[in-house]
Amino acid sequence: MSMEDYDFLFKIVLIGNAGVGKTCLVRRFTQGLFPPGQGATIGVDFMIKTVEIKGEKIKLQIWDTAGQERFRSITQSYYRSANALILTYDITCEESFRCLPEWLREIEQYANNEVITVLVGNKIDLAERREVSQQRAEEFAGSQNMYYLETSAKESDNVEKLFLDLACRLISEARQNALVNNVDSSLPGEGKSISYLNCCNFN
Amino acid sequence: MAADLPAEFDVVILGTGLPESIVAAACSRIGQRVLHLDSRNYYGGNWASFTFSGLQSWIDEYKQREATTDEPVTNKEQILENEGIIPLNQRDRTIRNIETFSFSKSEDSNIVEEIGALSIKPELLNTNPTDGDQPLQESPAPEQPELQEPQSESVEHQETTSESDQIPGANIAPNSEGGSTTDAEPNAAKVCQTESRKSITYSDIVREGRRFNIDLVSKFLYSRGLLIDLLIKSNVSRYTEFKNVTRILTYHNGRIEQVPCSRADVFSSKQLSMIEKRTLMKFLTFCADYEQHPEEYQDYKDSAFLDFLQSKRLTPSLQHFVLCSIAMVSKNTNTVDGLKATQHFLRCLGRYGNTPFLFHMYGLGEIPQCFCRMSAVFGGIYCLHHSLQCLVIDEDSKQCKAVIDSSGKRISCNYVLVEDSYLSEVTCAQVQYRQISRAILITDCSVLKSESDQEISVLTVPSEDGRQNAVYMTELCSSTNTCMKNTYLVHLSCPSVKATAREDLEPVIQKLFTLDADGGE
Numbered sequence: 001m002s003m004e005d006y007d008f009l010f011k012i013v014l015i016g017n018a019g020v021g022k023t024c025l026v027r028r029f030t031q032g033l034f035p036p037g038q039g040a041t042i043g044v045d046f047m048i049k050t051v052e053i054k055g056e057k058i059k060l061q062i063w064d065t066a067g068q069e070r071f072r073s074i075t076q077s078y079y080r081s082a083n084a085l086i087l088t089y090d091i092t093c094e095e096s097f098r099c100l101p102e103w104l105r106e107i108e109q110y111a112n113n114e115v116i117t118v119l120v121g122n123k124i125d126l127a128e129r130r131e132v133s134q135q136r137a138e139e140f141a142g143s144q145n146m147y148y149l150e151t152s153a154k155e156s157d158n159v160e161k162l163f164l165d166l167a168c169r170l171i172s173e174a175r176q177n178a179l180v181n182n183v184d185s186s187l188p189g190e191g192k193s194i195s196y197l198n199c200c201n202f203n
Numbered sequence: 204m205a206a207d208l209p210a211e212f213d214v215v216i217l218g219t220g221l222p223e224s225i226v227a228a229a230c231s232r233i234g235q236r237v238l239h240l241d242s243r244n245y246y247g248g249n250w251a252s253f254t255f256s257g258l259q260s261w262i263d264e265y266k267q268r269e270a271t272t273d274e275p276v277t278n279k280e281q282i283l284e285n286e287g288i289i290p291l292n293q294r295d296r297t298i299r300n301i302e303t304f305s306f307s308k309s310e311d312s313n314i315v316e317e318i319g320a321l322s323i324k325p326e327l328l329n330t331n332p333t334d335g336d337q338p339l340q341e342s343p344a345p346e347q348p349e350l351q352e353p354q355s356e357s358v359e360h361q362e363t364t365s366e367s368d369q370i371p372g373a374n375i376a377p378n379s380e381g382g383s384t385t386d387a388e389p390n391a392a393k394v395c396q397t398e399s400r401k402s403i404t405y406s407d408i409v410r411e412g413r414r415f416n417i418d419l420v421s422k423f424l425y426s427r428g429l430l431i432d433l434l435i436k437s438n439v440s441r442y443t444e445f446k447n448v449t450r451i452l453t454y455h456n457g458r459i460e461q462v463p464c465s466r467a468d469v470f471s472s473k474q475l476s477m478i479e480k481r482t483l484m485k486f487l488t489f490c491a492d493y494e495q496h497p498e499e500y501q502d503y504k505d506s507a508f509l510d511f512l513q514s515k516r517l518t519p520s521l522q523h524f525v526l527c528s529i530a531m532v533s534k535n536t537n538t539v540d541g542l543k544a545t546q547h548f549l550r551c552l553g554r555y556g557n558t559p560f561l562f563h564m565y566g567l568g569e570i571p572q573c574f575c576r577m578s579a580v581f582g583g584i585y586c587l588h589h590s591l592q593c594l595v596i597d598e599d600s601k602q603c604k605a606v607i608d609s610s611g612k613r614i615s616c617n618y619v620l621v622e623d624s625y626l627s628e629v630t631c632a633q634v635q636y637r638q639i640s641r642a643i644l645i646t647d648c649s650v651l652k653s654e655s656d657q658e659i660s661v662l663t664v665p666s667e668d669g670r671q672n673a674v675y676m677t678e679l680c681s682s683t684n685t686c687m688k689n690t691y692l693v694h695l696s697c698p699s700v701k702a703t704a705r706e707d708l709e710p711v712i713q714k715l716f717t718l719d720a721d722g723g724e
Contacts (some may be wrong), residue, residue, distance in 0.1 A: 023542070042582050045441070066579035071208075071586040075246055075572035077442060080565055109413060 001013055006050055006059040011081060011172045012163075015061045015103055016088035017096040018070045021122040022075040024153035025088065026062050029163050034154050058167045073075070079110035083173075084118065084129060084166050091121040091150065092129040097137070116169055118147045120162060185200075204698030208586065209397065209606070211615050212238040215606050217591050218622025221250040224574035224674055225661050239575065239583055240291070242590035246575060248622060249297060249419050252568030252685070255536040262301055281595075281613040287591040287605075289630060293484035297624045298419075301704060332598070388484040403647045403689055414687035416566035419644060421677055421694035423448055423562045423661065425547065426554040430560065430570075444575040446683055447556030452651055453522065453528040455717070457649045459662065462528040462547070466555050473657040474520075483521050486512075487529075490545040497569045500538055508541025509534050509601065527663045527673060562659055562677070565684045594619055638706030642712065644688065644693040650678060650715055656684045656689075674711045 014022040027033045030047040046063040063082070068074045079085075087103055089096040100119070107117060119141040121132065134150060141148035148164070151158040213235040216227050227239045240284040241387060247249055249511040253261055282288060400661050408415075415655075424430055434440040451462040469487075489499060503511040509528065512522045526532060551559030563569055580587055595605040595613070605615040625626075649658060662676040674697040679685045686692040701707050 010695040043580060045580050066576060066580075067583045068576070068579045070584070071589070073585040075576050076571040077565070078576060079571040080569070081444065131449075 004050070005106075006057040008167075008171060008174060009050065009059045009061065010167065011061045012084045012086060012166065013064065013082040014088060015065060015069065015074070015106070016086075017090070017093075017099050017148055018067070019094060020088045020090040020093065020096050021153050022200070023064055025066055025122060025162070026085070026160045028153045028156055030062065032156075034156075049163075051164060051166065053167055053171065056171070058171065060163060060167060062163075063112075066091070068128070074106070076110040080112075082111055083098075083170055084116040085111060086118050086120055086166070087146070088120045089132070090123050091132050091137075092123050092126045094131040097121075097140075099132065100140065107109045116166065117144075118149060118162065118166060118174065119144075119150040121148070121155060121181040124150045124157060124162065125155045130171050133197045152179055207547075208238070208612065208614065209236075210371075210613065212236045213616060214238070214618045214620065215591075215614060215616040216240070216605075216620045217242075217625055218248050219246045219571055219575060219576070220250045220622055221571045223248075223472035223620055224571040224578070225433070226241075226580075227583055228439065228574040228580040230618075231578040231583040232437075234531065234581075237578055237583040238593065238616070239578060240589045240608070241293075241587050242609070242625070242645045244588040246572045246587065247568045248571075249295070249624070250568055250571050252416040252418040252461065254564035255408055255415045257412075257418050258415075258457065262303065265298065265301060274492040282609065284658050285597045287598055288607075289596060289603075290593045290627060291621065291625045292627055296628075296687070300703065312415070360573050374586050376419065402427075403687075408645065408687065408690070411687035414681070415645075415685075415692070416568065416569055416685045417692065418566045418685070418694065419591075420567060420641075421559040421643075421696070422567055423677060424625045424641065426551040426556075426559055426561050428551070429546075434570075437577060439573045439577050442554040442576055443569065445555070446564060446659060448558045448560035448562055448661050448677075449556070449655075449658045450651075450653070450660040451528050451560075452660050453524060454524050455527075459715070462524050462652065464524075464529055464559075465552055468557070479518055479521055482515075482517060483524075486515055486517060486521075486525070487545075487549060490542055491549045493542045493546060500568055502543065503538040506538060508532060508536045508538045525667075527665050531663060531673075533672065541704040554580050558661070559659060562679065562683055573647075591621075591625070594621070638699035640697055640699045642693075642695040642704065642708045644695075644712070644718075646678075646691045646693055647689055649680075649691055650676075650693075659683060662715075664715070671700055674708065676711075676715070 013028065018020055024034060025036060026047050030049045039054070044064065044067075046061050048059060048061055050057055050059045063078070065074055065078070068078070085107060087100065087107070089100060091097075109114070118136065121134070121137050124130075137150075138148050145167075149158055149162050149165075153159060153161055214227075214230045214237045215235060216223050216239045219227075219239065219241040227237050231237045239250060243251075245253075246255075251261075315597075348482050352692070400530070426447075434443060449465055452459050454460075459473060461468075463469045463475065466484070469475065469484055472480065475483065489496060493500065500511060503514060509522065509526060512525055513584065517525065526541070528536065529538070529548050530541045530543050531548075532541050536544075548559050554563060575583070575585060592607045592609060592610040592611070594603045595601065595607065597604045603616075603619045605613050606619060607613055608613065623634070647659070649656070650662065651660065657680045658678070659680055660676075660678040662678065664674040664676065666673060674695055676693060676695045679692045679694075681688045683692075693709065695708050697707055697711075699707055
């Protein structure tokens, strides 16, 4: 595979309490699957989906927490060099909403300043069990400068829209950054991945 | 929270430093059920890196721990008749005597108070010097961190130096605040904060504090070292980002000089004469495959590398470059070891850039986390801020069959790996420890100015009499994501010789940051 089969590459990272449907969102988007009663995924580091927007190929690398959120033990390095964060909660679970400020603190601490954060209320297919109103979530998202979207990984509602909107925002952001061309600030991804260099250096 | 931890694992690992994290990743990768714990609420243990405020909390935490007594709590109900226990420490005793210093006067009195709160009082930690049970086989020179380096003491110097229009020397006149340190125990570690009167102020540093990733243990990696190989083979490299060290510096004849090490460097060097260039190139070419020419060094096999260098007619400057900055060995090192080290250096050169070393973006503290992520991806269960009270030993087989966690829950397992700072003194009575003195500084100009303000430099400062070990310094620029813009993060370390880390390192710091005035031009 050549390095140039896409125009943009973005790293998107999912966070949020255990059981809110992060993995399901990713699998729905990347594979079109909704695995019911799915346990912890073993061996899957990140999923990749390439989408085309206005004739440009955007490669989205979507990272999941690998279960480390279960005991609040996500590594800081997970946040590094993420271009976007999807902060997910479960609309049928008040607790997962109440934990959002804690997650925002982690983002503040470890993620890049320029990171785009989207708040996602998942499981709208279970509307009859809703505990967090849309209005409350919208207000919260507004106060934190986040985009807000409600989704159902199960019914595939808004999942596509979530990732595609995000991709569009990332592109326009990237364009702006390229214009500003801030030489001093080190952007994520500026460092070199050793394995990539490795394969280039071997004769 | 821990209530829903499973009661059975194959492997329980306590401590998230680099060695433990590598083992965790390896075990998960082969399908073992791994539980990985750390008593702290952050990853890495003594390998961690911190933001500016994070470092302050870390220091505070150490103070607090110092104040609390270490009572082993054990839930005896969980222990069966034919079982014994090995109690574990509830606090880390490996780092001693952290000292904080403030070196400059500030204009902003509000801020001064804030610094004072941290830096007036030298933080003294009377912790035991226990850490790192494996005696090191290799030099304390920049090494692959998979060698567990006993980090028995950590010196943290943080200071910013005035960039002003004056001579670019750092302003390190200890003021009364920081100077009054009492070392009840040997090995002081210090945090020095110096405010500069211009450009970068302490409040800037506090405000931009999260731009800092201050490693407790700073290392850089040989680009063909074992750790790099492991990162690539294990795929953990996909989580990592490196930068090449851009300059190798040395302290020679009272000034800081750049060491020419690649072919291009040697040719473009202004400090070497034509003859020196030829001699050095010839010598380095020989070292690259010295085994092919045994006749060249046969007679010096049993003598010191330095003697061999002399026999090769290297001028004193060249001897210094090769010995201190390329081979990075001491004057007593024998010829074959010196040749090996030189060869390793040369082999690493050019793999990723103009020097043989790599530095991890965001600090070394990321690497253990990357291995932990790999372990988690393969099913490892992670729980920070959660420790073990004791190990449960079967009296008959003398094997550890279970552990009791900090909530009193019994977890059975086949294997246990415990970072040695959790082991009591009694348990580690037979272990020899080695101590390292460390200092960390925040400065606002480089020890050796160059066209770019984004250099990552490695500097060797040989001891004056050549008998003691050299002091190694790394200077990181802001593009490594370890410090804020217009600052440099400087780490110094050497094996502890004197009673305190301060005594070990202060002379070098004073030398570097005052002599800099001459070297800067």
